[in-house]
Structure formats: structure tokens, C-alpha cells
Amino acid sequence: MSGNDPGMDMTILSALAEPKRIEIVELLRDGPLTVGEIAERLGLRQPQASKHLKVLSENGIVEVKAEANRRIYKLRAEPFQALESWVKSFHRITEERFDHLEAYLRKLQNKDQS
Incomplete structure (x- = not known):
């Protein structure tokens, strides 16, 4: 999400933030569809579906x-x-933090037993 990770770009999440676009993505998960099929399945007018598809397309x-x-x-x-x-x-970050916490708790436990 940050500039540090070239693989992830905020525009992906931004494009997916609209509920109808998420619905379109979920429909397309099962395979390719035409604009007409997408509009029909989501109860949209074709120009609305096209507008959402344009945003999804522009964002790759x-x-x-x-x-x-x-x-x-x-x-x-x-x-x-x-x-x-x-x-x-x-x-990964969460796992590392739990590993550090576990080591810290063991250390505390050992101190208490000394």
C-alpha cells in the first residue's frame, strides 16, 4: 500500500471500494461475461455497468x-x-509479534522461578 511495496497500489483498493464493483468482480470470479450479462445479473442499466467496468479496467x-x-x-x-x-x-508481522511476545513471556516466567 505504501510507496515501499510496488506490487500493491492504493488504486486497486480504491477501485474496489464501490459495492457494485465488488459485485462485478465476484461475478467475474466465475468466468468472463459481457457487459449485458453483468448488467442483467446485477439489475443495472448497461451504461451503469459500463461505467463501473471502465473504472475496473482503467485500474487493471x-x-x-x-x-x-x-x-x-x-x-x-x-x-x-x-x-x-x-x-x-x-x-507475517503478526506472527513475528506473537513470537516475540511468547519469548518475552517465557523470559518473565523464568525470572519469576529464579
């Missing part, structure tokens, strides 16, 4: 492929891999 979360007169959207793996890596970094 989805990619679009033109097929005849249809535009088919699918998720890109990279943003989710970056998000997963970012979340795991917190898990």
Missing part, C-alpha cells in the same frame, strides 16, 4: 476483449496476487 482489475459486437470482460490475476501478497505481509 479486468481486461476486455472485443468479440464481434460484444465486449467480454474477465478478471486479471495480477491485482489479486498483489492484494494477497500485501495481506500476507500483515500475517
Whole structure:
């Protein structure tokens, strides 16, 4: 999230902060869909769905492929891999802190027994 981690960018979370965009991502998790299919499944008008898809596309979360007169959207793996890596970094920090706490408690326990 910070400038220190080039793999994770605030724009990913910002783009996903809108509930309808999360719903679109969850739909696309099961496979590619057209704008019309997305709009229909979410009860949106097609221009609304297109607007959300444009934000997701501009932020690299989805990619679009033109097929005849249809535009088919699918998720890109990279943003989710970056998000997963970012979340795991917190898990490592938490584990390290628990390890330090455990060592500290053992040290205290040993002092009390002396």
C-alpha cells in the first residue's frame, strides 16, 4: 500500500471500494461475461455497468476483449496476487509479534522461578 511495496497500489483498493464493483468482480470470479450479462445479473442499466467496468479496467482489475459486437470482460490475476501478497505481509508481522511476545513471556516466567 505504501510507496515501499510496488506490487500493491492504493488504486486497486480504491477501485474496489464501490459495492457494485465488488459485485462485478465476484461475478467475474466465475468466468468472463459481457457487459449485458453483468448488467442483467446485477439489475443495472448497461451504461451503469459500463461505467463501473471502465473504472475496473482503467485500474487493471479486468481486461476486455472485443468479440464481434460484444465486449467480454474477465478478471486479471495480477491485482489479486498483489492484494494477497500485501495481506500476507500483515500475517507475517503478526506472527513475528506473537513470537516475540511468547519469548518475552517465557523470559518473565523464568525470572519469576529464579
